[in-house]
Amino acid sequence: MQAILGAGGAIGTELAKALRIYSPDIRLVSRNPKRVGPDDQLFVADLRQADQVSAAVKGTEVVYLTAGLPYDYKVWQRDWPVIIKNVIDACITHHSRLVFFDNIYMYDGDNLNQIMETHRIDPSSRKGKVRAELIRIIWDAVKTRGLSALIARCADFYGPGVNNSVLGEMVIKPLKQGKTANWLVSDHYRHSFTYTVDAASATALLGNCPEAFGHTWHLPTAKNPPSGREWIEMVATELGVKPRKRIVGKTMTSLLGLFMPVMRESREMLYQYDKDYVFNSDKFEKRFAFQPTSYEDGIKEILRSEPPGLS
Known part of the structure; x- marks a missing residue:
């Protein structure tokens, strides 16, 4: 079983299609989930509620966090840390691997030409600082709590x-x-701009490639x-x-x-x-021979x- 937390958005919907190659059992989790494929399992949950997240993650091998919050700094500051903590706790409890779908807000904004995975984390915005904190929390859980995770990052x-x-x-x-x-x-x-179909296909591939975990990957984006x-x-x-x-x-x-x-x-x-x-995605393209x-x-x-x- 593989689960998409925050299903229904642009990426979550395409990801649900892409995952059919790898798993017959796909669980779509949101407050109002809708089937993408006829056999999708729907699970109603609020990601801000720890018990609901734990129940949604139970029995899964891979969890994809693709949730999107309203474009409001106060909402991000209030809800994102709660959501990431709930998801990490649930993944550790149920021995599920975490794929976090991310953006580039946390990177240093002074030079955005050829943005690579090694780009310095030094956000220029308040929202970027929230995203940087989420990344810190994820890698800290990998190092100290045994979480298996990867970051899948794309441009606009x-x-x-x-x-x-x-x-x-x-x-x-x-x-x-x-x-x-x-x-x-x-x-x-x-x-x-990253094409959503490419981003979803690449995210599904990463989630089903054990050696991809423990790394940050820029999703394939045309040069x-x-x-x-x-x-x-x-x-x-x-x-x-x-x-x-x-x-x-x-x-x-x-x-x-x-x-x-x-x-x-x-x-x-x-x-x-x-x-x-x-945005530079050479690392992914070379490793997986993927043409955006x-x-x-x-x-x-x-x-x-x-x-x-x-x-």
């Missing part, structure tokens, strides 16, 4: 059916609706990412529309943050848009999955 992601990605909200959705695309700070810098301008032009070309764009600078982001909570929470992440943001989906093919697949004009 995009993919078919993803409704709340940065690329989807800023570029794909408005252009499909005949509106103007948006980009933060400057559209001159390159920006990596040579487009700049913001090139992303907008690529999507517009596929849609057959003009690449109309609006650059939302730091000042405008601050003003919008007075009225829009999402923009207010995004201000501290603008450092990812005022320089090249290039190209950006062009990824965009084509996304647009093919939904008729133009629909949100």
